[in-house]
Amino acid sequence: MIDQRPFSKSEKQLLFGGLVLLIFSFFYQLGIYPLYLEEPRRGIIALEMIFQDNFWVPTQTGDLYFRKPPVYNWVLIASYKLFGQYSEFATRFFSVLSHLILSLLTFAFVKRYLGQFRAALVSISLLVSADILVYFSTIGEIDLFYALITTTAMFAVFHFGEQRKYWQLFLIVYALTAIGFLTKGLTSLPFTAITLLVYFIQKKEFKTLLRLPHISGILVFSGLVGGYFFMYSQYQDVSGWWSTLLSESADKATKGGFLKFLNHLVAFPLETIKNILPAGLLLPVLFKKGTIAKLKSNPLVWYSVLVFSFNFLIYWFSIEAKSRYIYPLLPFLIIPIIYIATNAKEIRWAKVYKVAITVFLILFSLIAPIGFFVDGLENVDNLYVYVVVLLIIAAILWYMFLAKGVRPYIIMICLMVAVKFTFSSIVPQTRQKETGAAEDKTLGLEIAEITKGQPLHRLGDVRMSLTIVYYIEREREEPLYQSQTLKEGYYICYSDDLPKDRPYSILREFAYWGEPIYFISLD
Template sequence: MNGLKDKSILSDTILIIIILLLPLALFTNLGLMPLISDEPTRAVVTLEMILSENFITPTINGDFYYNKPPLFNWILAGFVKVAGVENEFIFRLPTVISLLLMGLAITLFARKALGWRNAVMAALMMITSARILFWDSFQGLIDITYSLVTFTGFALLYHLSQRRKWLLMFTATYALAAAGYLMKGLPSIAFQGISLLAWLSYDKQFRKLFSWQHLAGILTFALITGTYYYAYLQTNTLDDVFSTLFDQSNRLSDKKGTFLSWLLHLVTFPFEMIYEFAPWTILLLLLLSKKIRIALYTDKFIMFNLLIFSSNIIIYWISADMRPRYLFMLFPLLFVILVKAWSLSAESRNNLRKITDVVFGVLGLLGTASLLYYLFWDETNQLQGVWMIIPLLFIIAGSAVWLMRKHVPLRMLLLIIVMLTVRIAFSMFNLQARYNSYPDAGYRQGEITAGQLIKECNTYVLGDTPFNHDASFYIARESRQIIRRTWEISDSGTCYIADEKNLATFADRLEGYEIIHTFTIKLSETRLFLLKKSL
């Protein structure tokens, strides 16, 4: 009895350490790097909403933007309004908060079926999966927030259907589907339809799809989305809205690929997902045990997770244009299954379980050893604090690895400690090294300077000058104006941004203008010139 009590105390202590390390891992240097990937798109749409005070019809450079509905931008705008700043940290903060909320949602979803410790384990597996921990968790993208909304819909589908609260189940899940639609468009309709069909058929409640409660749910979706589109129609038509949303949501074809590359994708997809969501996907080995599979198949909660995961992932499996971040709402379901398999395997300690335990131990050693790299890497070994912080993190990770030897059942939790120390080191020193050596900071500074120079000057991008969303955001933020495109030269109170080609094309109409700033943007490293009328 005392042994079980000591194990419980140790487990709780490990969880407390994880809770202390998690904010350091997720928030350290969150706002350091300039906006990258799709971040500038989300940022410039949000900024133009704020500048124009038009929150209904999204724009980029003053032109209507149809790729995504505006709900995520409303969330970003809310954070900006509360914080009073429009910096990188604020635009990324919703991602981190959404990730932590997803962890809470997973815990609440699974705690009765798995026990709260295993439910927390499933949540931590999601947060610390490789793709999220070392990439998406520090980017201001839509996917984690969208996945939180979609996964919450899955959770309510199960719990409310089991309590037979059909009206609440349909209206709540369709309301969340509507919220998801207003973030990302058509995928939410697919998730809702596929999940309802798969689960209610399995649960022998197929007839509920033809009930008045289901109709109420559909009307809830229509009311929410219809209200938005009614407001949208006051300022723009819907001519290009739905065709663009369909094109954005259609991942079945890849214009750049071939039929052979699609066939190759069908084969490589599972292995890519195992890699992207490592190390926890190593637990898939446990499913090779017939005894564990039979136990899983007799658990209704586990079957729900399996059905929703497998029925929804098929679309992405057969899609040529697929990115791992599109699957964030599905992998908590898989992690719940894997945690259950892991707990079942503890009873027999078969060879499959021993293999996973060994892999986790080896990964712990490798992760701990990797921390020392920062002491020898020329780009980091002179950074402030590296010779104090890295040894401290090494001691924490090393202690976790040492405990792995004596407490094998706690290896997964202890590996999480190692992974968090690696992420903290990454945030503190790897990101700083990238900031110092990558050209992104220089691009940003040139765009910021341009924006500061045109605060009193209406500014346009001239002709077909290349102009990316990074430049659009930083210049608009500093100048407090939307940077539109023009093909005309107007009065002397106007400034222009042009590349060399358009500078030559409009040369005869730019007489009297001088170049007041030259800067380079990330798009093909294009050199741009800021022009202003000479006094």
């Protein structure tokens, strides 16, 4: 399928050029479009920690926030300090950097046990995984940072376990588990528990889990997590954390009903395969006769199979599970796929993939010039430059494929790089100019400018776009607190809460989920 001869000079040149272009594409225009989806929530909480000079108590518009512990907010604060501004780029930087670091760490880890050739294929396949490439590497969310922490812990279990360095194993794994817990909550516990059980049971060393190093690791976890909540208790009651974290986990597992459960059983594995493209194209190699014996022949590969399978089951049977929840498991799916693909010798499958790559190259070569004529792209600056670059990339790939004999899978990886470059060239500009988030940013900046130096509150229980809130708070450098009474200054409220006994002026009217909202000043 993928022959094991070392990379040729042409392949090395192509991979190096592709890697340079890919890293550029990850960061190109990353900060030109407004925060949207869950991004502004992360930004708001980090900003309010800074503005209130309290790094222990997460708040959202001044209200206590319990759904996610604060580690990722600390990461955002560090990014804001690093770049010296509360910018969109700073909000997204560490998310993208986490993915790059995890891919590099995966290379170093796999190289030790499977050699440089397979390590390169595994790490680059992870780096260009479709779902991350065109979606989650474009937003400042928790999941890629969380994957870095959690996957590193899983690597550490095998790495130190094979060397029988159990003190290092348990202390490092439980320290990382504590960081994961303080990043995303209870989900870190089953990841660690299942991974430890998988490793020590298949090694027939279950008693190791009953010994002092493991107990010490648990104490490290308890100390780090307990230390945070002790500090939190100096400011607020901690009881809200437990009820929120437990109820969130239960809802994700059971919410939705039987039909939704059946749909999830079918859709979730298919979505997982789609998310790891192009490695997903190689998945059929796992269904050949004798594959299990080959997987068992290498300790890391078999460990990867077991870690992925038993952890995946938790999310396969959890109705509300999303694909991003299993990002920490993706390396452990890609490792066995690449291992078997580089051991397969069937000429028939190799020909199939060669034909498939030819089709992909033809489609890519035809789609690039079409960019000149697609409706909706007329507002993209320098579109013709991007199209020319894509045509040059297409020509290089054709030459490398036909004249230099570069292997089809490497061509496919480079096509994914071209997809990322296309996405980073066009989509950020459309998000900057044409989305609802762009309108919300404009409104938030206008409100902040109008109210600068004056009191501004949310009146009553008004709910609004967090993008608007983020830009108001960023510019005013203070939380947008709630108020139940009218005093002076400016307010944002529902129509039912408009003042009835004192004069006011409506400065802006907008809506959230169809509900009219008013920005007013008291006369």
